[in-house]
Amino acid sequence: PRSADAEADASPATILHEVFGYAQFRGAQADIVDHVVAGGDALVLMPTGGGKSLCYQIPAIARQRAGRGVSIVVSPLIALMHDQVGALHEAGVSAAFLNSTLDWEQTQDVERRMLRGEITLLYAAPERLNTPRFLSQLDSLHERGKLSLFAIDEAHCVSQWGHDFRPEYRSLTVLHERYAGVPRIALTATADDLTRADIVERLQLEEARQFVSSFDRPNIRYSIVEKKEATTQLLRFIEREHEGDAGVVYCQSRKRVEDVAATLKDAGINALPYHAGLDAAVRQKHQDRFLREEGVVMVATIAFGMGIDKPDVRFVGHLDMPKNIEGYYQETGRAGRDGLPADAWMVYGLQDVVNQRRMIDESPAGEEFKQVMRGKLDALLSLAEASDCRRVRLLGYFGEVYAGPAAGPPQGGPAPLGGSEPRAAGSVGATCGNCDNCLNPPQVWDGTDAARKLLSTVYRVNQHSGISFGAGHIMDILRGKATEKVKQFGHERISTFGIGAEFSEVQLRGVLRQLIATGALAVNAEAFNTLQLTDGSRAVLKGETTVRLRESVSSPAERKPRRER
Numbered sequence: 380p381r382s383a384d385a386e387a388d389a390s391p392a393t394i395l396h397e398v399f400g401y402a403q404f405r406g407a408q409a410d411i412v413d414h415v416v417a418g419g420d421a422l423v424l425m426p427t428g429g430g431k432s433l434c435y436q437i438p439a440i441a442r443q444r445a446g447r448g449v450s451i452v453v454s455p456l457i458a459l460m461h462d463q464v465g466a467l468h469e470a471g472v473s474a475a476f477l478n479s480t481l482d483w484e485q486t487q488d489v490e491r492r493m494l495r496g497e498i499t500l501l502y503a504a505p506e507r508l509n510t511p512r513f514l515s516q517l518d519s520l521h522e523r524g525k526l527s528l529f530a531i532d533e534a535h536c537v538s539q540w541g542h543d544f545r546p547e548y549r550s551l552t553v554l555h556e557r558y559a560g561v562p563r564i565a566l567t568a569t570a571d572d573l574t575r576a577d578i579v580e581r582l583q584l585e586e587a588r589q590f591v592s593s594f595d596r597p598n599i600r601y602s603i604v605e606k607k608e609a610t611t612q613l614l615r616f617i618e619r620e621h622e623g624d625a626g627v628v629y630c631q632s633r634k635r636v637e638d639v640a641a642t643l644k645d646a647g648i649n650a651l652p653y654h655a656g657l658d659a660a661v662r663q664k665h666q667d668r669f670l671r672e673e674g675v676v677m678v679a680t681i682a683f684g685m686g687i688d689k690p691d692v693r694f695v696g697h698l699d700m701p702k703n704i705e706g707y708y709q710e711t712g713r714a715g716r717d718g719l720p721a722d723a724w725m726v727y728g729l730q731d732v733v734n735q736r737r738m739i740d741e742s743p744a745g746e747e748f749k750q751v752m753r754g755k756l757d758a759l760l761s762l763a764e765a766s767d768c769r770r771v772r773l774l775g776y777f778g779e780v781y782a783g784p785a786a787g788p789p790q791g792g793p794a795p796l797g798g799s800e801p802r803a804a805g806s807v808g809a810t811c812g813n814c815d816n817c818l819n820p821p822q823v824w825d826g827t828d829a830a831r832k833l834l835s836t837v838y839r840v841n842q843h844s845g846i847s848f849g850a851g852h853i854m855d856i857l858r859g860k861a862t863e864k865v866k867q868f869g870h871e872r873i874s875t876f877g878i879g880a881e882f883s884e885v886q887l888r889g890v891l892r893q894l895i896a897t898g899a900l901a902v903n904a905e906a907f908n909t910l911q912l913t914d915g916s917r918a919v920l921k922g923e924t925t926v927r928l929r930e931s932v933s934s935p936a937e938r939k940p941r942r943e944r
């Protein structure tokens with residue numbers, strides 16, 4: 380065996396230098412490594428690109444060198460296992476994986492080496508820890524004092540509140556119950572308070588020390604613009620700011636993925652589609668091209684991305700809104716892993732709100748679950764509607780008070796992360812200077828009056844006709860347009876006809892969107908998307924709630940180009 384591991388110096392700093400070739404630990408890494416080397420349990424929350432792998436790889440090597448045997452890394456992604464094991468081999472570390480890609484002989488070979496204690500890091504899929512065969516092998520190691528450490532990567536997969544629930548993760552409590560003395564480190568790049576609490580409970584990490592890094596990705600510029608002609612907006616955005624760059628564009632449906640990829644291709648952009656409906660071979664081919672070629676734009680559903688480690692993704696676009704902020708953070712986080720400037724760009728409109736609400740309403744889940752999902756959606760909607768710093772809001776959602784940009788521009792790697800407790804109070808009203816709202820503060824106007832006029836129009840129209848109508852029709856009445864349909868229903872005789880004539884259609888659409896986003900107006904999906912008042916309408920109608928709205932956001936083409944080309 381090529382064991383650089385045996386008999387060598389077991390100090391973490393030495394391993395960092397000699398095995399990985401790095402000069403210094405980053406952020407909380409040193410504390411985490413010390414804690415785990417000493418046998419403590421840990422829960423590590425660190426953003427993508429923050430350097431989670433070393434947090435368990437170095438303890439694994441240190442403990443192997445100290446004679447403690449094999450570390451088991453639980454990972455849900457086969458591609459990621461292969462990458463990591465490959466990289467460890469190159470660094471001279473004895474690592475292997477057990478998963479469905481191995482044939483019987485290869486599996487037995489890995490098992491034998493593991494049982495002899497020759498492997499430092501063994502990567503395994505979570506379902507393997509359910510098999511009696513694997514557990515009895517771990518028992519054997521454990522009895523001989525050669526079971527060193529468990530690392531549970533992508534730990535949010537244990538939570539149904541997370542965006543990537545994997546039931547197999549639930550059975551990982553076996554680690555704690557069966558091998559009580561063996562330290563465990565769980566890691567994730569995404570976890571709001573609810574998910575974090577769920578991880579602690581599900582994996583029984585109550586005693587573990589929590590290491591929470593700042594989730595800020597200072598090199599990512601966040602922009603959320605109003606959706607008009609989404610595909611055209613995207614095209615303009617790419618042509619203007621990211622010509623020839625690699626990027627990922629997320630769409631909701633497979634059909635839309637195909638359409639958008641085709642449109643981009645027609646415009647001369649090297650775009651490829653990716654969704655679960657494509658042949659596995661085609662998906663693999665597109666993924667390979669994305670990783671290997673320069674400047675490929677992957678147009679994809681959320682089926683694409685997890686475990687794809689491409690450092691120079693210069694932009695992530697969303698043509699449809701994700702389900703919640705965790706999803707948004709995770710997906711946008713795939714941009715700029717190399718620390719260089721990158722864009723997170725999303726178009727968002729009324730239809731997104733309606734679609735997401737409907738998906739929750741129509742899902743077969745229980746009422747409690749739906750309530751949680753609605754709350755999470757609302758948080759994302761208020762991020763989208765915000766007229767103040769997006770970064771402050773985004774980090775605020777993860778419980779972090781943003782204290783302003785770190786000194787100096789981001790350089791060739793993610794900015795240093797804070798220590799283990801960076802969530803100290805920041806200055807109130809901090810801004811990042813690197814989001815659309817900071818760079819181009821939007822005009823804000825008081826939409827309270829418009830909102831009241833809109834709601835009373837809905838009320839009167841429904842009263843008048845005994846049925847409800849859609850947004851377009853309501854806006855026509857408000858603006859005093861006597862269309863065929865208006866005349867047909869006699870709606871030009873309603874007292875609110877034309878009372879909103881001073882507002883532009885864009886303004887009214889913004890009002891409508893915000894009313895729906897905040898639940899003061901409902902869209903009835905079962906009745907042709909017609910508008911209905913809710914309990915929340917009353918406060919607005921009575922003037923108890925003010926409605927503050929951003930003016931229509933300028934389209935990217937109207938923005939100043941960021942870089943000289």
Ligand code: ADP
Nearest residue numbers: 401403404405425426427428429430431432433
């Ligand atoms: P994560 O899993 O948190 O997304 P990785 O473990 O993949 O992040 O690390 C991201 C990148 O940063 C990798 O290329 C890794 O080699 C590098 N890296 C991690 N820690 C350090 C360090 N202390 N010094 C220099 N580079 C580091």
Ligand code: ZN
Nearest residue numbers: 768811814817
């Ligand atoms: Zn900002």
